[in-house]
Amino acid sequence: MKRLTVTVTGLTLAMALAGCGSDNDKKNNSSKSSSSVSVASSALASSSTPATSSSAASSSIKSSSSAPSSSSSSAAPVAKKNVLFFLGDGMGITTLTAMRIYEVGEAGSITIDTLPESAFVRTYSEDGQVTDSAPSMAAYMTGVKMKNEVISMSAGTNAYRPDGSQFVDASGNSTCEAGNGKAVPTLLELMKAKGYATGVVSTTRITHATPATTYSHVCNRNGENTIAAQMVPNGAGFNAALGNGIDVVLGGGLRHFLPSTVSGGRRTDSRNLVEEMKAAGYTYATNTGELLAASNATNKLLGLFHSSDMSYELDRNPIAEPSLSEMTGKAIDILSQRDKGFFLMVEGGRIDHALHASNAKRALVDGIAFDNAIKLALQKMEAVDPGLKNTLVVVTADHDHTLVINGYAERTGKTTDNHAGVLGLVKSYANGPGKGQPTTDVNGNPYTILAFGNGPNRPATRIALDETTTSGKDYLQEAVIQLDSETHGGGDVFLGAKGLGAENFHGVIDNVEVFGLIKKAINLE
Amino acid sequence: MKKTGFGLLVLLLPLFVITHQVQAAPADALRVDYHQWKLGKDGIRQEMSYSELLYRKPDSLWIEREIPEAAQHSHDDHHHGGLGHKHADVTGAPLWIVRDPQGKLDVKLIDRHEQRMIEIAEAYYSNVGFDGHWVESWSLADPETLQKLKPTKISENGLETYEIQRGTQQITLVWNPEGQYAQSITAKDSQGLSGRTIRASEITAPKTLPWTQLGNYLSRDYSDLLD
Ligand SMILES: [Zn+2]
Numbered sequence: 028m029k030r031l032t033v034t035v036t037g038l039t040l041a042m043a044l045a046g047c048g049s050d051n052d053k054k055n056n057s058s059k060s061s062s063s064v065s066v067a068s069s070a071l072a073s074s075s076t077p078a079t080s081s082s083a084a085s086s087s088i089k090s091s092s093s094a095p096s097s098s099s100s101s102a103a104p105v106a107k108k109n110v111l112f113f114l115g116d117g118m119g120i121t122t123l124t125a126m127r128i129y130e131v132g133e134a135g136s137i138t139i140d141t142l143p144e145s146a147f148v149r150t151y152s153e154d155g156q157v158t159d160s161a162p163s164m165a166a167y168m169t170g171v172k173m174k175n176e177v178i179s180m181s182a183g184t185n186a187y188r189p190d191g192s193q194f195v196d197a198s199g200n201s202t203c204e205a206g207n208g209k210a211v212p213t214l215l216e217l218m219k220a221k222g223y224a225t226g227v228v229s230t231t232r233i234t235h236a237t238p239a240t241t242y243s244h245v246c247n248r249n250g251e252n253t254i255a256a257q258m259v260p261n262g263a264g265f266n267a268a269l270g271n272g273i274d275v276v277l278g279g280g281l282r283h284f285l286p287s288t289v290s291g292g293r294r295t296d297s298r299n300l301v302e303e304m305k306a307a308g309y310t311y312a313t314n315t316g317e318l319l320a321a322s323n324a325t326n327k328l329l330g331l332f333h334s335s336d337m338s339y340e341l342d343r344n345p346i347a348e349p350s351l352s353e354m355t356g357k358a359i360d361i362l363s364q365r366d367k368g369f370f371l372m373v374e375g376g377r378i379d380h381a382l383h384a385s386n387a388k389r390a391l392v393d394g395i396a397f398d399n400a401i402k403l404a405l406q407k408m409e410a411v412d413p414g415l416k417n418t419l420v421v422v423t424a425d426h427d428h429t430l431v432i433n434g435y436a437e438r439t440g441k442t443t444d445n446h447a448g449v450l451g452l453v454k455s456y457a458n459g460p461g462k463g464q465p466t467t468d469v470n471g472n473p474y475t476i477l478a479f480g481n482g483p484n485r486p487a488t489r490i491a492l493d494e495t496t497t498s499g500k501d502y503l504q505e506a507v508i509q510l511d512s513e514t515h516g517g518g519d520v521f522l523g524a525k526g527l528g529a530e531n532f533h534g535v536i537d538n539v540e541v542f543g544l545i546k547k548a549i550n551l552e
Numbered sequence: 553m554k555k556t557g558f559g560l561l562v563l564l565l566p567l568f569v570i571t572h573q574v575q576a577a578p579a580d581a582l583r584v585d586y587h588q589w590k591l592g593k594d595g596i597r598q599e600m601s602y603s604e605l606l607y608r609k610p611d612s613l614w615i616e617r618e619i620p621e622a623a624q625h626s627h628d629d630h631h632h633g634g635l636g637h638k639h640a641d642v643t644g645a646p647l648w649i650v651r652d653p654q655g656k657l658d659v660k661l662i663d664r665h666e667q668r669m670i671e672i673a674e675a676y677y678s679n680v681g682f683d684g685h686w687v688e689s690w691s692l693a694d695p696e697t698l699q700k701l702k703p704t705k706i707s708e709n710g711l712e713t714y715e716i717q718r719g720t721q722q723i724t725l726v727w728n729p730e731g732q733y734a735q736s737i738t739a740k741d742s743q744g745l746s747g748r749t750i751r752a753s754e755i756t757a758p759k760t761l762p763w764t765q766l767g768n769y770l771s772r773d774y775s776d777l778l779d
Contacts, residue, residue, distance in 0.1 A: 159779045176779075197770055236779065248779075335773045339675050383778040384679050470592045483679055487600045488590040488746075501678040511643060512679070512778055 107368035109418040117379030119427030126394040128449040132440040138402040142523030160236040163425035170542030184208025186247040194247040201250030210244035216268040224369035231376030232280025255283040260307040279333035315349040340396040355400040382428040385482035415526030427516035429480030447498035482506030482513035578732035581757035616646035692734035
């Protein structure tokens with residue numbers, strides 16, 4: 028907010044007098060984040076019993092011979108095919124580079140860097156040079172280019188009325204009108220119809236734009252009450268294309284499942300969708316322990332771990348909220364048990380939110396949590412399907428942000444508790460007395476390596492920053508143009524792929540092409 | 553020094569209640585003027601000033617920027633679209649901070665245009681210009697920190713002046729112990745390239761406190777404003 032720059036001056040003084048509690052805060056948080064990483068890796072060791080290749084083979088035979096409900100039973104055993112689609116919301120290429128430097132230094136590799144196939148993806152929408160998450164993820168999921176803020180609807184669908192108002196009420200109920208576009212099939216729906224198991228995992232509200240595009244259809248993304256109702260089997264407003272329902276649903280957004288008469292509930296139709304989901308056969312998890320305790324043979328699993336978006340990785344209480352890795356691992360453990368293969372969408376959804384706040388640290392830590400989820404998924408899938416012969420893993424972003432890597436900074440290496448790394452100041456690389464000293468602006472003030480094209484922190488007068496400040500968890504990087512919150516960017520995004528049909532992804536492609544390339548990989552007609 | 557003063561105050565409190573009922577309580581409303589200037593290497597001097605109103609109850613704090621009428625955007629300047637998730641215009645909107653008995657803070661941004669109370673999670677405090685420090689926001693300085701220092705002067709009416717050196721910054725702070733707020737804070741750097749001043753004065757609190765007028769406001773999350 029604009030409030031920031033001006034208030035900072037006043038509060039900075041007050042803070043200076045208050046002493047240095049912030050140093051302790053910082054230590055606590057960095058140790059918290061490193062311990063949560065170890066939680067994730069121990070989850071890998073303990074929470075799962077990866078299917079052996081023999082059990083995988085026997086269940087694939089079972090699927091061809093004895094699955095009565097399978098519509099596509101044939102004589103020969105069919106290999107189980109799997110699609111894992113990982114979406115880092117707002118994880119543009121600069122963010123990816125910054126994530127790498129933050130975690131392993133300039134020359135290191137995070138998991139995303141190890142994917143063997145890659146492409147650049149254009150992300151423009153039907154009406155926007157710069158897209159939001161609704162049409163960009165919907166392009167991946169449906170192959171249709173639609174307008175900004177539209178969720179999996181035909182081209183031409185409008186999120187706004189001609190008078191500029193949106194097709195949604197203040198409570199989050201869709202007010203879309205008949206004739207304003209029609210639903211277009213999603214990858215999840217198509218695979219569900221072919222008997223695949225399906226899963227949707229996100230750190231945002233599960234009704235937020237990215238996950239919503241996989242299972243719902245609405246002309247305006249803000250109709251999150253309506254979106255929630257679309258996933259509830261047998262309920263009013265259910266999306267019948269989901270058959271007997273999504274098999275695994277994990278994320279935040281409880282408020283859109285509860286009636287407004289309950290504390291924190293947002294539903295104005297007095298329905299309790301959690302109870303309805305339970306009645307439809309879902310096991311319900313509300314915290315990490317309950318998630319990890321869910322049997323891998325669970326038929327249907329719903330986990331809602333926060334009223335709204337789940338916490339940033341940097342702030343997460345590991346007992347209350349599972350990590351993205353833990354959610355991803357449990358989803359794979361359950362879905363890979365099924366007779367047929369599966370579709371799983373995993374979103375690192377809050378990279379985007381932290382970038383909107385121009386808070387690079389939280390964005391990078393959430394980005395690394397996303398990368399760790401990919402790492403765990405690859406390990407688990409190698410156990411289920413060695414060599415990923417029948418498994419396609421796609422990792423991409425829906426759009427860019429305005430993050431930049433500024434100046435001629437010397438190499439920083441990775442960020443540690445007492446080394447700011449890429450969260451620090453630009454320092455001179457050149458030999459001589461100035462080497463390692465901050466490079467300064469025209470007024471002699473140092474500046475940070477990471478900055479934004481727009482955002483809330485545009486100081487009226489720049490001041491001398493230090494790295495303790497800039498690497499703090501709440502530091503907001505400076506921006507060129509002052510806006511209340513930072514916007515998306517229009518640059519192409521990176522797509523990495525591994526496994527079955529990954530080689531189809533290369534060159535510069537349009538986001539709508541991804542849909543067809545995934546279908547081609549698994550012969551989905 | 554401060555501690556004995558406090559003990560004395562406790563002893564005298566019954567007397568004060570009788571004779572100085574109004575003055576003995578912390579000030580419940582302040583107007584705070586901020587001013588800051590800086591001289592650049594290019595010879596250009598930049599100045600900035602603004603004012604905020606603070607309404608204070610022991611566990612509730614309202615901070616509102618004064619926005620002159622000419623600078624206020626008109627209600628029709630933007631469209632109203634339900635949640636309007638990415639067209640929020642909350643620049644300079646008031647902050648309402650409530651502290652529970654455990655010291656946990658509840659921070660809300662008040663969007664009068666859209667009649668929304670926007671819940672600010674801790675991760676977004678910086679985005680609304682709040683540093684997370686209750687006492688320093690409420691009193692403009694932390695009295696406990698001041699207790700560790702020696703006032704260079706105590707005026708007849710009890711105002712305490714502190715001189716503090718922080719790096720190249722020379723800070724002069726005048727603390728009003730009765731009203732429980734920093735009456736002025738002046739900071740100058742030793743080279744004369746920048747300076748900052750904060751001045752607080754007591755005003756009459758409105759009869760109806762603003763946080764009692766939010767009955768029909770919708771509750772929203774800050775992350776609703778992000779897409
Ligand atoms: Zn976004």
